[in-house]
Amino acid sequence: MAFGVTVDLVVFTIRDDRLCALFVRRGIPPHRDRWALPGGFVLEEEGLLDAARRELADETGLDDLPIHLEQLATYGDPGRDPRMRVVSVAYLAFGPELPEPEAGTDAAEARWRPVDEMAPHPDQLAFDHAQILSDGLERARAKLEYSPLATAFCAEEFTVAELRHVYEVVWGIELDPRNFHRKVTGSPGFLVPTDRRTTRNGGRPALLYRRGDATVLNPPIAR
Amino acid sequence: MAFGVTVDLVVFTIRDDRLCALFVRRGIPPHRDRWALPGGFVLEEEGLLDAARRELADETGLDDLPIHLEQLATYGDPGRDPRMRVVSVAYLAFGPELPEPEAGTDAAEARWRPVDEMAPHPDQLAFDHAQILSDGLERARAKLEYSPLATAFCAEEFTVAELRHVYEVVWGIELDPRNFHRKVTGSPGFLVPTDRRTTRNGGRPALLYRRGDATVLNPPIAR
DNA sequence: ACAATAGTGTCTCTCAGACAGTATCGT
DNA sequence: ACGATACTGTCTGAGAGACACTATTGT
Secondary structure, three states, X not given: OOEEEEEEEEEEEEEOOEEXXXXXXXXXXXXXXXXXXXXXXXXXXXXXXXHHHHHHHHHHOOOOOOOEEEEEEEEXXXXXXXXXXXXXXXXXXXXXXXXXXXXXXXXXXXXXXXHHHHOOOHHHEOOOHHHHHHHHHHHHHHHHHHOHHHHHHOOOOEOHHHHHHHHHHHHOOOOOHHHHHHHHHHOOOOEEEXXXXXXXXOOOOEEEEEEOOOOXXXXXXXX | OOEEEEEEEEEEEEEOOEEEEEEEEEOOOOOOOOEEOOEEEOOOOXXXXXXXXXXXXXXXXXXXOOOEEEEEEEEOOOOOOOOOOEEEEEEEEEOOOOOOOOOOOOEEEEEEEEHXXXXXXXXXXXXXXXXXXXXXXXXXXXXXXXXXXXXXXOOOOEOHHHHHHHHHHHHOOOOOHHHHHHHHHHOOOOEEEEEEEEOOOOOOOEEEEEEOOOOOOOOOOOO
């Protein structure tokens, strides 16, 4: 009845118009040289969320990232780790375009990889991490609809077009810019307009917004 | 780095027009004589879901219940159990009107209690079980909207009115019987009509339905 | 006959999607 | 001037809510 407890992280970001997740190449057995989700053991006096935060800071090399972290699910099949009985609490993280990660202590290599390159090849991933990735992806896609989660992929201040880009990349579809604009600006508490504009995407200057304090979108953003 | 791992269960059913959950009164310290969610330690070679099923069968005294079980969340704050470091994986269960439970092995008493009696008094519950109950309630209410979960509260065959009653009890509001009827019978894959009718609720005989194979309701049932 | 519940039809209002049209920048 | 993007207005069709109306039972 003594279990090891780990946290594993599905860290999503958007790079070059693609949804990417953070992976490490394992430097030690088991599954040596295969890709895995970043993670590690929970310490004796450490909460689960604290452990997730610590691992995230470790792997990205940055300390105070503007990152949304939430619990995804827990995986504990006997035999999922051949060394011992391990229960893994998976966390889901979202951030704006993040820097290339530093290689961690026991990882040979850490890199952003597009999820549409990894998800179709579950056998390239260590342990049950393909399942965790798949669950994380499904959760992320669903939460875009009814929560302001998409703003977690954006910088502090962002335009409506940048927000729309998040939806388009994560869902893999195109959205009508005009209807999208009406929908998100009309959703109470979703977006707070600033008094600044930007032309960084070309064309007419676009108003910059910040995330509002809404936790749920009503009505949802239809897919 | 050796953790105890338990499963805790939030088991919902509907009794006497009220949403009830299963509680046990603790017969041993800590939190002796307080109410707790049923649960127990995961065994050495046992999967998490298997452990939840086993505990559920234990506590209800029945073996092959028509019960929906899904993982809720995992709770692992240091100090949540004063005896040792314990990580608890909570599961959410739903069943039709279930029999009064047998007292389990190490529980002094097991009973159905209406959640609106328990939720407002978090201090009457052991450990962090008030939080778990609250999370389970929120999840259940949300899932009624967009999943066929409500059918898990009904018997194998049920009427539209019985299904509506589930929504009304869990959400604590009244719904228009006519619009509800149109909505659920028009939701593809939600309900499969049988060729039988019942008058058990009085009035004109109502057609009996079974759950369909839909896993998601589109459009959702509005609250 | 009457009460009670099941189920259908209809109206109205709102909202989502399609898309025309206008505004304001860089080049 | 022209291309590009931002934003607004308008039309239409689908669906939600309100509620009248009909159907079929038990008493």
